[in-house]
Amino acid sequence: MKRGPAYCEPVYVWKLTKEVQPKGLWDHPCQLSEEMVRCMKDIFISLADSTISSKLSGLESHYSPLSPHGHLSSSYMSSWVQSPQIDIESEVLAADDIHDPYRVHGKLSWADIGSYGLATEVSWMSVGKKQLEYAAGELRRFRILVEQAAQVNPIHLSHNEKLGFWINLYNTLIMHAYLAYGVPRSDLKLFSLMQKAAYTVGGHSFSAAAIEYIILKMKPPVHRPQIALLLALHKLKVSEEQRKFAIDTFEPIVAFALSCGLYSSPAVRIYTAMNVREELQESQRDFIRASVGVSSKGRLLVPKLLHCFGNGCVDDEKFPAWISRFLLSHQASFVEKCMSKRRQSLFSSRCCGILPFDSRFRYLFLPEKFSP
Structure with missing residues (x-):
């Protein structure tokens, strides 16, 4: 080149x-x-x-x-920015020291974000x-x-x-x-x-x-x-x-495997011919678990990439339920509680908050899985 x-x-x-x-x-x-x-x-x-x-x-x-900012990125120096601690359903949400790779201000991160918690960031x-x-x-x-x-x-x-x-x-x-x-x-x-x-x-x-x-x-x-x-x-x-x-x-799910090295891109992992189907499913699940959150007002926060992908699978009304399929059971239960409360309130038409695509340079590399 x-x-x-x-x-x-x-x-x-x-x-x-x-x-x-x-x-x-x-x-x-x-x-x-x-x-x-x-x-x-x-x-x-x-x-x-x-x-x-x-x-x-x-x-x-x-x-x-090579960096779009021209200075040493503080996100690399501190690896992970701490998520804000909010006193609501604390057994479900993350404490201050839980990794939050997409670092959305005001987001309540999950206590378990899957393999993204072990990702190396550049x-x-x-x-x-x-x-x-x-x-x-x-x-x-x-x-x-x-x-x-x-x-x-x-x-x-x-x-x-x-x-x-x-x-x-x-x-x-x-x-x-x-x-x-x-x-x-x-x-x-x-x-x-x-x-x-x-x-x-x-x-x-x-x-x-x-x-x-x-x-x-x-x-x-x-x-x-x-x-x-x-x-x-x-x-x-x-x-x-x-x-x-x-x-x-x-294969629409390939969207969760391709990375342009931007802040909102999925993490990079190695795909094998033998297990590519399972690995693509894991990539979708891991991206959702790492990038989705709930605001302090009970809104489901989803990245624009995921929202556009989900629109090809289900309509907006069923979108939270579709997201919940990829979460742990207690996380899915928490989302359902939040959505139920919002449907009963004046905010029923705004159940989801769409996070814009962030084009800053950043790579996340997932660790390899080795067979015993």
Whole structure:
């Protein structure tokens, strides 16, 4: 991938020499894509760790524009912002020290948010010579993996294998693009980046936009109207041969697996061909449990991404009940009590509060599950 002229010098990534090559992964596309996510995750965490270390020791005075804010993010330094403690149904709601990864002011967090409570957060990185040297081993390995991806021919993969392969490749490509070009400052620039950043697979070039909207057949994102408008105005050009690499049928739940590295995006995890169905279900459940809350006035708070997705499943009246299916039993019971009270009050028409999509840079990485 070429680097943007306005950003720091990631040229070191491409000048590094090869070490021991993980042989034969090109013949195992799913495992290759898993390793690419794993490797890029390690690179991001290494770069973030080196930035924090440099900042704390006073060795760094200038930072890369990879952060949209231009300063060391306090959200990284304190990892998790404490949720406000409100004296209502305290046995159900979170105490001050419970993780709240989406940090909505006024939100009552659940006492148990599932795997997101163990997520690693990266909201700031610096990409200069010193930081790239810190991540040199992972960068060398990643270069080899990208080269092997060019030899993959996914046309004969099963539907589930294609799902896992392309989801992993998409998440990796977006992270890679941020390293090469920097974090875009608007949806327009993000869409441009998604058209520009591409990997060669099976002899064809696949951009991030093509992977998401052609190969994975995702619909224009209603929760991000600017992106949806840009998709309507710019037809993605993909050959008939490339379309043969696409999944068989549209899978709406993939929305909970794709991450653009933004604050409201779902966390990144590794998807396997064998268990991709279960992993997608877990991703939906975990995102809901981590991002949904109840306000002090008893309103159900849901992110816009989730609300738009839910509208395709149920109508607004049944939406709280649909959300409750993914919560623990005592959480679902609490939601039902709140909704029941609101239906009996003057606020019955405003049972849900929609949280806007937040486009600040941030990655959440979920820990891997290893079989015994």
